[in-house]
Amino acid sequence: MKAIEISEFGSADVLTLTERPQPAPKDGEVLIKVHAAGINRPDIVQRLGKYPPPPGVTDIPGLEVAGEIVESLSEQWQKGDKICALLAGGGYAEYATAPGGQCLPVPDNLDMAQAAALPETIFTVWNNLFKRGALKAGQVALIHGGSSGIGTTAIQMAEAMGAKVAVTAGSDKKCASCRDLGADTAINYKTQDFVEELGENSIDVVLDMIGGDYVPRNLKVLKTDGRHVSIAFMTGAKTEINIPMVMQKRLILTGSTLRPRPVEEKEALRDEILEHVWPHVEKGRVVPVIYKSFPLGQAAEAHLALEGGEHVGKIILQIT
């Protein structure tokens, strides 16, 4: 099969179209003929050599796909089913395997490219904003990187669940896109200070992918009993926090990764997503935002587009 490999760690041009053996599903897994694969920021980190695949996982990048099942060793699915799946790797290829418990049915209202844009962001947002962050209807979330793949999904999921949303983004145009998706407040972090704009003690949950000096500022905007959820640390892994503020406001600081977690935990998340999120996807209240699609052979151009930072939403590899 055709697949993209990382020929060596480095810039986007190390992504090379190659021939690899078709993978064979193990017990409980399905073999998917991939129609489209989503591109995520962690793929870039893997390409740079800073995010190795978990033990036993293919070195082919790609954390999510949509396609048709061509062989099933899972009781949950049959040959011919159209699914999208969360993967630990292997999405940039004509065929991929996935545990049956990490697959979701492609809703009738979406095409394969749209479906491929869903798993990584929905699993991440459900797990972090709603489970760890315990965001509830009527509460206010601050989502940094509102125009990112994660951000555009988080805005829509929070809005669909009845929460209010504030975001940060890097241009007025991106802020307008976030408002169009349902954000109540959008702050251009290049020209405005989010603590001044929102005010202290105004937010119930912060979903943070920035880290560094954002963290103490995030703690300022959190209300009493607020939750701070870290999913990345793009500007710095270390920070200084005011411990008395954590105590006085009874703040909870948490975070998580997704890729290395056991299949059973991902399946439990999948089941919750089917119950709580998929109905919103099927009704068109949570719609994948696709910035651009590229053919498989142009994976390098697709990574350059993500690194260029002009995108709102997701970048997709169209495979068949």
Ligand SMILES: NC(=O)c1ccc[n+]([C@@H]2O[C@H](COP(=O)([O-])OP(=O)(O)OC[C@H]3O[C@@H](n4cnc5c(N)ncnc54)[C@H](OP(=O)(O)O)[C@@H]3O)[C@@H](O)[C@H]2O)c1
């Ligand atoms: N822990 C997990 O389970 C998990 C899972 C998936 C992804 N992630 C992480 O989530 C993040 C988003 O992933 P993605 O695939 O959606 O990537 P993406 O689309 O490239 O998003 C990155 C975003 O960061 C924004 N940003 C950069 N600096 C900022 C700043 N100082 N303030 C506010 N926003 C800023 C960018 O906005 P501008 O262009 O406007 O600057 C861009 O929208 C990545 O860091 C990824 O590693 C974590």
